[in-house]
Amino acid sequence: MNKSHFNRRDFIKAAGVIGGLSFSCAVFSMANKPPMGRVVIIGGGYAGTTAAKYIRLWSLGAVEVIVIEKSSQFVSCPMSNLVLGGTRTIHDLTFSYDLVKKNHGVKWVEDEVISINTEVKKVMMKRGEISYDRLIVAPGVDFNYEVLPELKTTEAQQKIPHAWKAGWQTVNLRKQLEAMPDGGVFVMTIPKAPYRCPPGPYERACQVASYFKTNKPSSKVIVLDANAEVISKKGLFLKAWAELYPSIVDYRPDSPIKSVDVASKTISTDFEKIKAHVLNVIPPQTAGKPAKMANLLEPDYPWCEVDFLTYESKTVPYVHIVGDSVASGLPKSAHIATSQARVCASAIVELMKGQSPDPAPVFANTCYSYVDDKQAMHVANVFRYDAPKKIMVPAEGGGVSAKPSQEEGVYAKAWAQNIWADVLT
Amino acid sequence: MFKIHFKLILISSVYWAAYAQASEDISISAVNLHTRVLAASCAACHGTLGRAVTGSSLERNAVLAGRDPEDFTKKMFGFKDGSRRGTVMHHHAKGLTEAEIKQLALFFSQQKSAEIDPLNPQTLNTHHE
Numbered sequence: 001m002n003k004s005h006f007n008r009r010d011f012i013k014a015a016g017v018i019g020g021l022s023f024s025c026a027v028f029s030m031a032n033k034p035p036m037g038r039v040v041i042i043g044g045g046y047a048g049t050t051a052a053k054y055i056r057l058w059s060l061g062a063v064e065v066i067v068i069e070k071s072s073q074f075v076s077c078p079m080s081n082l083v084l085g086g087t088r089t090i091h092d093l094t095f096s097y098d099l100v101k102k103n104h105g106v107k108w109v110e111d112e113v114i115s116i117n118t119e120v121k122k123v124m125m126k127r128g129e130i131s132y133d134r135l136i137v138a139p140g141v142d143f144n145y146e147v148l149p150e151l152k153t154t155e156a157q158q159k160i161p162h163a164w165k166a167g168w169q170t171v172n173l174r175k176q177l178e179a180m181p182d183g184g185v186f187v188m189t190i191p192k193a194p195y196r197c198p199p200g201p202y203e204r205a206c207q208v209a210s211y212f213k214t215n216k217p218s219s220k221v222i223v224l225d226a227n228a229e230v231i232s233k234k235g236l237f238l239k240a241w242a243e244l245y246p247s248i249v250d251y252r253p254d255s256p257i258k259s260v261d262v263a264s265k266t267i268s269t270d271f272e273k274i275k276a277h278v279l280n281v282i283p284p285q286t287a288g289k290p291a292k293m294a295n296l297l298e299p300d301y302p303w304c305e306v307d308f309l310t311y312e313s314k315t316v317p318y319v320h321i322v323g324d325s326v327a328s329g330l331p332k333s334a335h336i337a338t339s340q341a342r343v344c345a346s347a348i349v350e351l352m353k354g355q356s357p358d359p360a361p362v363f364a365n366t367c368y369s370y371v372d373d374k375q376a377m378h379v380a381n382v383f384r385y386d387a388p389k390k391i392m393v394p395a396e397g398g399g400v401s402a403k404p405s406q407e408e409g410v411y412a413k414a415w416a417q418n419i420w421a422d423v424l425t
Numbered sequence: 426m427f428k429i430h431f432k433l434i435l436i437s438s439v440y441w442a443a444y445a446q447a448s449e450d451i452s453i454s455a456v457n458l459h460t461r462v463l464a465a466s467c468a469a470c471h472g473t474l475g476r477a478v479t480g481s482s483l484e485r486n487a488v489l490a491g492r493d494p495e496d497f498t499k500k501m502f503g504f505k506d507g508s509r510r511g512t513v514m515h516h517h518a519k520g521l522t523e524a525e526i527k528q529l530a531l532f533f534s535q536q537k538s539a540e541i542d543p544l545n546p547q548t549l550n551t552h553h554e
């Protein structure tokens with residue numbers, strides 16, 4: 001095979017053109033076929049960006065990788081609860097995609113995917129279209145407003161932000177907390193699992209309580225949880241609330257919400273109506289929109305079934321799904337998203353070489369939660385492929401911290417710095 | 426593994442050459458598939474290829490690149506059998522096999538250490554969601 005038609009200079013030129021905002025989609029349809037094929041990745045979040053980097057690394061650059069991401073910047077959900085607590089700003093969690101593009105020759109298109117044709121292997125965006133040999137769908141979660149139609153509009157979300165995708169909604173929620181008078185009531189609601197980041201809502205309750213404790217000590221945090229109990233780090237969170245915020249945090253399990261009156265910020269459950277000064281509804285979640293466009297969801301379950309050796313869809317060939325959109329017993333965390341992405345990347349490189357992927361992948365997950373401005377605690381597990389069951393299962397020996405500590409607060413910060421550097425450089 | 430590596434060089438020499446210049450970490454492709462994915466899942470705390478970012482107070486423990494494989498194995502076996510106290514690592518070591526720990530020890534010992542600065546954040550655009 002002679003590949004000399006695509007030399008280093010062309011490669012850099014193409015990457016340069018695509019790195020810019022004003023690319024022409026013709027670049028993709030007319031460019032010569034890369035040596036081992038082309039992978040298109042929808043979503044440049046934790047999962048998608050990691051898959052892009054590692055496919056380039058492990059294929060020694062022989063697989064062309066094109067990421068389609070609608071946002072111009074990477075904003076981290078992990079650590080974003082600290083913005084509500086007041087120890088970080090959103091700008092501490094916002095990063096450029098430039099280094100990962102440049103270091104690994106990842107081609108990048110800033111655009112929104114609007115439809116996908118898996119028959120002809122093509123992705124349509126607002127400003128162009130791209131064909132693929134293999135597609136990775138990594139769009140994170142979508143919010144299900146069918147059950148809460150009153151919160152669907154931008155105006156409603158201005159008043160009642162979800163702040164469950166880090167960005168201006170996070171800033172909005174923080175501003176509302178700052179503006180709230182002492183003695184006010186903050187109400188937050190948690191949807192039924194599975195949702196993105198199992199311990200995230202409980203960490204959020206701690207962060208808002210921590211802010212109130214020093215600044216607005218007569219205020220309350222009411223947590224309405226649709227689940228029957230705290231679903232992650234249960235003992236540790238209950239203890240943290242009892243010890244650190246006894247007069248502030250009021251946790252109410254088994255409290256699914258029925259409706260929201262947006263104008264008065266009043267929330268109704270089966271049992272009660274609560275009027276909030278500041279209201280944060282974390283909506284029920286499903287796989288991201290692009291997963292729906294490619295018909296990857298289960299008929300009666302809003303997530304995508306995959307083969308855990310390759311993350312290829314169980315229903316649509318040549319389409320892989322990684323990150324929060326995957327149906328699995330794994331927690332929907334950033335660390336898991338990156339681990340899934342690497343199993344998928346490794347498998348795709350092998351498949352494109354005509355070889356078999358690892359028949360028994362193993363990876364780790366560590367997830368920290370801050371209980372105040374300094375102390376954190378972890379849940380950590382190794383997950384192994386179970387061949388008879390064909391799923392990833394927790395290995396023996398995983399577990400949680402004995403108690404939150406400042407030492408783990410430092411670990412948690414190091415986790416964030418390292419995962420950001422791994423994903424984005 | 427060497428064979429695959431060699432074949433790949435032949436079929437895509439130009440690509441390989443271009444990318445090799447940008448990345449000095451080519452050796453990682455020759456590692457077995459199981460270990461390359463497992464080792465990479467340590468990156469969330471220990472950095473890509475065990476090159477933890479500098480400046481954190483944990484740096485000394487966090488850097489795995491270039492670590493003596495015997496030291497690595499001794500510590501991980503200690504976390505695994507409970508003879509060594511861990512904050513987090515016992516929850517990982519117990520879930521790994523002895524063979525995996527040895528593979529990881531070898532993998533990280535072969536990586537060159539490097540200064541990795543924490544990533545610089547930037548101001549969030551007004552047009553972001």
Ligand SMILES: Cc1cc2nc3c(=O)[nH]c(=O)nc-3n(C[C@H](O)[C@H](O)[C@H](O)COP(=O)(O)OP(=O)(O)OC[C@H]3O[C@@H](n4cnc5c(N)ncnc54)[C@H](O)[C@@H]3O)c2cc1C
Pocket residue numbers: 042043044045046047048068069070071076077078079080081111112113114138139140141163164165166196197200288289290322323324325332333334335336337366367368369
């Ligand atoms: C408050 C909070 C705290 C958290 N804390 C932690 C933590 O401490 N540790 C941890 O491990 N995890 C944490 N998580 C979970 C973590 O954020 C997610 O698990 C992770 O982001 C999942 O990665 P992903 O790639 O699947 O999705 P995302 O990171 O959301 O990436 C999806 C990307 O796809 C893009 N996209 C979507 N649709 C389109 C389209 N149509 N066209 C183009 N692009 C599109 C989006 O713009 C986005 O960039 C937290 C989450 C929240 C909300």
